[in-house]
Amino acid sequence: MQKMDGKSMDLTKENIEALKKLFPEVVTEGKIDFEKLKVILGENIEKSNERYEFTWNGKTAAMKLAQTPSMGTLRPDRESSKNWDSTDNLYIEGDNLEVLKLLQKSYFGKIKMIYIDPPYNTGNDFVYKDDFRDNIKNYKEITKQTTKANPETSGRYHTDWLNMMYPRLKLARNLLTEDGVIFISIDDNEVANLKKICDEIFGEENFIANIIWERSFSPVNLKKHFSINHDYIICYSKNIDLTICNGLKRTDEADNRYRNPDNDSRGPWMSDNLTVGPAIPEKVYEITTPSGRKVLPPNGYCWRLTKERFEEFLADNRIWFGEDGNNVPRIKRFLSEVKEGITPMTIWKYTDVGHSQEAKQKLKDLFDGKAYFDYPKSIELIKRLLVLYSNSDSLILDFFSGSATTAHAVMQLNAEDGGNRKFIMVQLPEPTPENSEAYKAGYKNICEIGKERIRRAGEKIKAETGKEDLDIGFKVFKLDESNIKTWDPDYDNLKATLEDMANNIKEGRTKEDVLFEIILKLGLELNVPIDEIKVNDKVIYNVGKGALIVCLEDDITEDILNEIPKHKSEFMETRVVFKDNAFKKDADKLNAVQNLKQHGILDVRSV
Incomplete structure (x- = not known):
């Protein structure tokens, strides 16, 4: 019976396996033979000490940090969740x-779109340092602090920010689908550095756009030089060749530009310029209009079409010379052939997607006149990102959730277009200052505000749209240390240690806590269906219609072993997990394995 090690996905091991598939000859006993790899790659190796690269103090450690597995877990919190039994949405505190x-294991390659609004590094942001040795312990220390800013006088101003962002973006890329995209809000302080690390992590060729959002509509006259009224949203895809932009919804104004003055059977059209620059010799030729006028493209320009291609367009009535047949030729673009969506531009005006003041007012409307956040993002802004790159059933992730605008936008768009998008919000439970309006209102950390916003926004959307089947719930999970005790004996009191390990589940942890840790560490999604099967006074958990069967009872009886095979999956291999100390003797454990093996269940593990 294999014992689970409690680790999250080992990315280093996965990378070695990927390399092994490409070049099996360079992997020997799990180690990489770099000299042999160099031979295989031939001339495609950078040998010079001087090369183009972006580096900073701590970059190597940041890269290693992304590769280091976590020993933590996510504990379910039904009490602060909403519609636990029916929702597919997740809110994770940590x-x-x-x-x-x-x-990584459960959602590797499953996230269609990521949006994050990380700290802008203005000097007052909550930019915290990760601990390579024990980040869970470090996390608990962080959540006891009210502030942990990154002042420009620290001497590591950009370095600290880069070391925080790099491993998170590295891990985020793994979660994207092959056609998935990530949007990152930022301002002038770190936009250049963010672009460089994204070029490295996602690849320069996968850069899509740098969107400028007009977040403010009124100047600040106290500014010495310029009153900055925009933010940036940088967008990258995982694989730009596979990524599809849905485009923006066509408007009546856009469609009304199409006319049909010649009663073409293909319907309304509009004319487009036939000239383009710079000039290409084979595309410079004389065209004779229906009125007999001879025309050439302007100096330095050429026609868009070769002469042969132009003749084909002319024969198909796709060239327009004006009503009198005397104008410079133009190409007819038919409304019926235009793609459904309008290609977006990179400057987004507040009149189209809202501004931060408007977003703050909408928060006030939800929270009885209190916004609790100074610069929230606009719902319309996030909705536009969702419209462009998500599908009706996409999974959306925001791991700097803040005021939970992304969750609000997902629910709003689902209500408008009948979609079934699901969200995963992740937020550090950063304490609210004791003198803040949020603290006085009873919100002791940011997560409490975010969860309450989702509750209130969901009910408001449901009431306004009448959509009764809308998923406005969310399951809450909280980051914590593993539920399983580690083997760390106290040699000065070995007897007490052995007695303590008689039950290897930590005190205060429930069976449901342990169950979700198993689900997570074995790579199943957190919203996987779970059925409870009663066997006398004991419980078996059937997870994912037989994909995983878990029994966490202290004594595994014959009745339990006989019941488990009845629920094995018909479509995939069934895994079974018991508590390691549920068997009094090794012989009992061996008998259990053999019993299940007879029923075709070969993967039996223990915690």
Whole structure:
């Protein structure tokens, strides 16, 4: 019976396996033979000490940190959840670095779109340092602090920010689908550095756009030089060749530009310029209009079409010379052939997607006149991102959730277009200052505000739209140390240690806590269906319609072993997990394995 090690996905091991598939000859006993790899790659190796690269103090450690598995877990919190039994949405409280590690197995390659609004590093942001040795312990220390800013006078101003962002973006990329995208809000302080690390992590070729959002509509006249009224949203895809932009919804104004003055059977059209620059010799030729006028493209320009291609367009009535047949030729673009969505531009005006003041007012409307956040993102802004790159059933992740605008936008868009998008929000439970309005209102940390916003926004959307089947719930999970005790004997009191290990589940942890740790560490999604099967006074958990069967009772009886095979999956291999100390003798454990093996269940583990 294999014993679970309690670790999250080992990314180093996965990378070695991927390399082994490409070049099996360079892997020997689990180690990489770099000299042999160099031979295989031939001339495609950088040998010079001087090369183009972006580096900073701590980058190597940040890269290693992304590869280090987490020993933590996510504990379910039904009490602060909403519609636990029916929702597919998740709200996770915890340090997003550890949470991203824990999500690797279950959500690797499953997230269609990520949006994050990380600290802008203005000097007052909550930019915290990760602990390579024990980040869970470090996380608990962080959550006791009210502030942990990154002042420009620290001497490591950009370095600290980069060391925080790099491993998180590295892990985020793993979670994206092959056609998935990530949007990152930022301002002038770190936009250049963010672009460089994204080029490295996602690849320069996968850069999509740098969107400028007009977040403010009124100047600040006290500014010495410029009153900055925009933020950036940088967008990258995982694989730009596979990524599809849905485009923006066509408006009546856009469609009304199409006319049909020649009664073309293909319907309304609009004319487009036939000239383009710079000039290409084979595309410079004389065209004779229907009126007999001879025209050439302007100096330095050429026609869009070769002469042969132009003749084909002319024969198909796709060239327009004006009503009198005397104008410079133009190409007819038919409304019926235009793609459904309008290609977005990179400057987004507040009149189209809202501004931060409007977003703050909407928060006030939800929270009885209190916003609790100074610069929240607009719902319309996030909705536009969702419209462009998500599908109706996409999974959306925001691991700097803040005021939970992304969750609000997902629910709002689902209500409008009938979609079934699901969200995963991740937020550090950063304490609210004791003198703040939020603290006085009873919100002791940011997560409490975010969860309450989702509750209130969901009910408001449901009431306004009448959509009774809308998923406005969310399951809450909280980052914590593993539920399983580690083997760390006290040699000065070995007897007490042995007695303590008689039950290897930590005090205060429930069976449900342990169950979800098993689900997470074995790579099943956190919203997987779970059925409870009663066997006399004991419980068996059937997870994912037989994909995983778990029994956490202290004594595994013959009745339990006989019941388990009845629930094995018909479509996939069934895994079974018991408590390690549920068997009094090794012989009992061996008998259990053999019993299940006779029923075709070969993967039996213990915790």
